Amino acid sequence: xxxxxxxxxxxxxxxxxxxxxxxxxxxxxxxxxxxxxxxxxxxxxxxxxxxxxxxxxxxxxxxxxxxxxxxxxxxxxxxxxxxxxxxxxxxxxxxxxxxxxxxxxxxxxxxxxxxxxxxxxxxxxxxxxxxxxxxxxxxxxxxxxxxxxxxxxxxxxxxxxxxxxxxxxxxxxxxxxxxxxxxxxxxxxxxxxxxxxxxxxxxxxxxxxxxxxxxxxxxxxxxxxxxxxxxxxxxxxxxxxxxxxxxxxxxxxxxxxxxxxxxxxxxxxxxxxxxxxxxxxxxxxxxxxxxxxxxxxxxxxxxxxxxxxxxxxxxxxxxxxxxxxxxxxxxxxxxxxxx
Numbered sequence: 290x291x292x293x294x295x296x297x298x299x300x301x302x303x304x305x306x307x308x309x310x311x312x313x314x315x316x317x318x319x320x321x322x323x324x325x326x327x328x329x330x331x332x333x334x335x336x337x338x339x340x341x342x343x344x345x346x347x348x349x350x351x352x353x354x355x356x357x358x359x360x361x362x363x364x365x366x367x368x369x370x371x372x373x374x375x376x377x378x379x380x381x382x383x384x385x386x387x388x389x390x391x392x393x394x395x396x397x398x399x400x401x402x403x404x405x406x407x408x409x410x411x412x413x414x415x416x417x418x419x420x421x422x423x424x425x426x427x428x429x430x431x432x433x434x435x436x437x438x439x440x441x442x443x444x445x446x447x448x449x450x451x452x453x454x455x456x457x458x459x460x461x462x463x464x465x466x467x468x469x470x471x472x473x474x475x476x477x478x479x480x481x482x483x484x485x486x487x488x489x490x491x492x493x494x495x496x497x498x499x500x501x502x503x504x505x506x507x508x509x510x511x512x513x514x515x516x517x518x519x520x521x522x523x524x525x526x527x528x529x530x531x532x533x534x535x536x537x538x539x540x541x542x543x544x545x546x547x548x549x550x551x552x553x554x555x556x557x558x559x560x561x562x563x564x565x566x567x568x569x570x571x572x573x574x575x576x577x578x579x580x581x582x583x584x585x586x587x588x589x590x591x592x593x594x595x596x597x598x599x600x601x602x603x604x605x606x607x608x609x610x611x612x613x614x615x616x617x618x619x620x621x622x623x624x625x626x627x628x
Contacts, residue, residue, distance in 0.1 A: 292321055295375050296374065299330075299350075299378070305559040313380075316444065330348070332351075333537060335347045365392070375396060378400065379406075382403030397412055401427070443583075445584065447565065448545075450542055469504045471504045472495065474506070475508050475561070478554065493617040495524045495528055497621060499524065508531050514533045540560075549568070552570055567586045567628065568584055569588050573598075576598040590620065
């Protein structure tokens with residue numbers, strides 16, 4: 290089918306991956322300007338999808354990342370039959386993620402072969418990791434024809450913020466000085482400590498910028514509150530600590546008010562990039578060539594140690610040198626280049 294009118298995208302379950310998926314949505318709209326794009330994804334991603342104008346509707350995927358749920362997937366698929374989708378694009382590589390489009394009897398079901406998904410997918414693509422070296426390239430390639438040259442060009446994600454509500458948001462969270470430059474810190478990483486720059490380094494940068502008259506805001510989930518409190522304690526509690534105190538939507542909108550962001554390789558790093566923020570991104574156990582910030586105003590710092598990237602949640606050697614070795618002076622030098 291050359292011109293699908295209704296497309297169902299089975300979305301990823303990570304914040305960063307969902308941000309990068311917007312590049313696919315943009316390409317679909319370029320290829321098929323009148324198409325409807327619905328995204329099947331966990332409910333917590335809806336605030337991200339609401340800020341992507343390419344998406345028509347977000348559909349709730351109630352099953353968690355590790356849940357198989359055959360009967361639930363079958364029920365969801367049967368309910369989706371009435372939507373009469375022309376095509377589905379399955380972004381996760383698991384076998385179970387391809388079940389719902391198959392149960393929904395969507396005529397064209399596109400995705401990488403992944404966990405031997407012949408039959409479930411009838412437009413199954415072979416993933417050449419040597420050619421498609423970036424996650425965003427893999428997503429975008431599924432939006433084109435299999436015969437198109439690879440790797441594909443990709444538009445960068447760009448989250449859209451409704452400016453009307455920002456004044457009330459400023460008042461709610463204490464950002465009353467609109468003239469003051471604001472530094473955003475994202476010290477957490479859902480994946481694990483091998484992605485986390487030390488709290489004392491974040492605090493040193495925060496203290497430097499506050500001496501220069503900047504405000505500092507810490508972003509993160511409830512899981513990041515301990516680290517945020519440690520950073521704030523080392524700055525005499527002068528930071529605005531938003532960790533665990535905002536919805537995802539509020540965090541995105543608040544981050545749009547920052548002047549510059551420092552972040553581990555995390556979902557919030559990709560959010561900052563998609564907001565067009567000046568950004569210093571810190572990489573330890575992960576590979577910046579695989580999931581870089583998709584933003585021309587970003588600076589990546591990685592030490593390229595022999596033991597990295599290891600892609601482990603915790604340092605196999607226990608020293609975390611790939612992150613501890615990145616000094617505040619190095620980060621501050623990149624900040625000065627950006628501003």
